[in-house]
Amino acid sequence: MKILLFGKNGQVGWELQRSLAPLGHVIALDRDGLTPQQAAQLPAWQGLPPLEHPLCGDLTDLAGLARTVHAVRPQVVVNAAAYTAVDRAETEPELARRINADAPGMLAQAAHEVGAWLVHYSTDYVFNGSGHTPWQEGDATGPLNVYGQTKLEGEQRILQAGRQHLIFRTSWVYGARGGNFAKTMLRLARERERLTVVDDQFGAPTGAELIADVTAHAIRHVWQTGQGQGTYHLAASGETTWHGYALFVIQQARRLQPDAAWQVQSIDPVPTSAFPTPARRPHNSRLSTALLQATFGLHLPAWQQGVGRLLTALLD
Numbered sequence: 001m002k003i004l005l006f007g008k009n010g011q012v013g014w015e016l017q018r019s020l021a022p023l024g025h026v027i028a029l030d031r032d033g034l035t036p037q038q039a040a041q042l043p044a045w046q047g048l049p050p051l052e053h054p055l056c057g058d059l060t061d062l063a064g065l066a067r068t069v070h071a072v073r074p075q076v077v078v079n080a081a082a083y084t085a086v087d088r089a090e091t092e093p094e095l096a097r098r099i100n101a102d103a104p105g106m107l108a109q110a111a112h113e114v115g116a117w118l119v120h121y122s123t124d125y126v127f128n129g130s131g132h133t134p135w136q137e138g139d140a141t142g143p144l145n146v147y148g149q150t151k152l153e154g155e156q157r158i159l160q161a162g163r164q165h166l167i168f169r170t171s172w173v174y175g176a177r178g179g180n181f182a183k184t185m186l187r188l189a190r191e192r193e194r195l196t197v198v199d200d201q202f203g204a205p206t207g208a209e210l211i212a213d214v215t216a217h218a219i220r221h222v223w224q225t226g227q228g229q230g231t232y233h234l235a236a237s238g239e240t241t242w243h244g245y246a247l248f249v250i251q252q253a254r255r256l257q258p259d260a261a262w263q264v265q266s267i268d269p270v271p272t273s274a275f276p277t278p279a280r281r282p283h284n285s286r287l288s289t290a291l292l293q294a295t296f297g298l299h300l301p302a303w304q305q306g307v308g309r310l311l312t313a314l315l316d
Contacts, residue, residue, distance in 0.1 A: 007081025011175030029057030105157025129282020175208035199269030203285030
């Protein structure tokens, strides 16, 4: 199997390079892509044919994306790249739409033309964040902000253009690579005696590692059976608030490093309104993963398990 991966240096893309490797040849691209000269220097096991033109990894270059899919002719295209600056999207809607909607649509069309599956990641932000019940895949959408609107448009473009696709809606994604909420809390806990953290937004912190592993399982399933196409919710089990998340992080940090210079004495809950942002945030980011687990025969671990592993790697 030949897999073409976009967004290799993002949190999920970085983990996908590991999880997809056992399935076959992975051609992984970042925004800079690959020149024919660079491609020629890659090991033969990468599975790249000789190239006449550069491979494009820039999601703003729609023609380049289509040309790249046709040049590589993979069996699976995985798009782990996205415009994720939620607040900045309010002032850059055209760029957000280009990357989150137009590009996935182009990738879906190109994948269809070469007979490939497309794997794409979306978000709980396609919903309006109301209520207390975990969102199911068929629930009515209603994004609160530009980011959510463009991600929903990306889903719609894929459905219009492609036949063989997997769309995974995720939430509260973190990874060991790059910045994340846990790292921020650890830093602040060393600097401040009092922290205030939002306690009226609910979701499940979901590791990029888990997302990548589930993706590999799902790809293997659809490749072997030809069944399972669709949209799925992919998140760790359980739920918490950002405040509960922070409490868990600091509690585990004190356990792992009891002699560290922790300054924090209190972690106080506050409403979302205490931290005004340009883009509205959903209060309910709970996602029901029943369909994913039933379709692919998977068990999704509790969110504490993944966050605990992250903290052990950071602090132990």
